Amino acid sequence: MGAHMARNLIKSGYLLVVNDVMPAAVEELKKEGAEVAGTPAEVAARAKLIVTMLPSSPHVREVYSGNKGIFQSVQAGSLLIDSSTIDPAVSKEMEQIALSQSTAFMDAPVSGGVLAARDAGLTFMVGGDEARFSEAEKILSCMGKNVVHCGGVGTGEAAKICNNMLLAISMIGVSETMYMGSQYVKAYIIISNVIDNSSNE
Numbered sequence: 001m002g003a004h005m006a007r008n009l010i011k012s013g014y015l016l017v018v019n020d021v022m023p024a025a026v027e028e029l030k031k032e033g034a035e036v037a038g039t040p041a042e043v044a045a046r047a048k049l050i051v052t053m054l055p056s057s058p059h060v061r062e063v064y065s066g067n068k069g070i071f072q073s074v075q076a077g078s079l080l081i082d083s084s085t086i087d088p089a090v091s092k093e094m095e096q097i098a099l100s101q102s103t104a105f106m107d108a109p110v111s112g113g114v115l116a117a118r119d120a121g122l123t124f125m126v127g128g129d130e131a132r133f134s135e136a137e138k139i140l141s142c143m144g145k146n147v148v149h150c151g152g153v154g155t156g157e158a159a160k161i162c163n164n165m166l167l168a169i170s171m172i173g174v175s176e177t178m179y180m181g182s183q184y185v186k187a188y189i190i191i192s193n194v195i196d197n198s199s200n201e
Contacts, residue, residue: 002053004117005143012142017046039068048075054084076102085109088154095153104132109160121145127156
């Protein structure tokens, strides 16, 4: 998803400085005009608007607070936007460190999947200082069609967790329904057709 998001920023005219733990992941972006940095700290030394997309809370801590992390060389006044889906408490932890270095941190997890990332159709759920939301909205709008300010730092993550919870509950419900139906009606398509043409459409 991060590569698709980066490409949409390039298409919108942004000059990117990119970094990934897997060098091969940024090679195509380099061919498209992005500059490559060796570490997150190097990115922070060269850019004041930074967007991260990482797998989990420990990765966010490492990229921001590690020995070669963003906070090692972040410039005063920078805006740090993390689009990872992580623990809201970790986002708040990062915010406090950012504030101590005269920078702003926002959590902005996404929904929509890889195809939406490719087509700039993501939804961003943003938690952060309202005074700098318009600045974040400008860049996030290049990658998504919906940018929602949810409140302070951590509220974007909370909104994403709620969204994921509802999706999981729906998936479990569908699975249980189809399984129970299969015990009586052997053709799944019959159950599916009933659902599609009844009150659960």
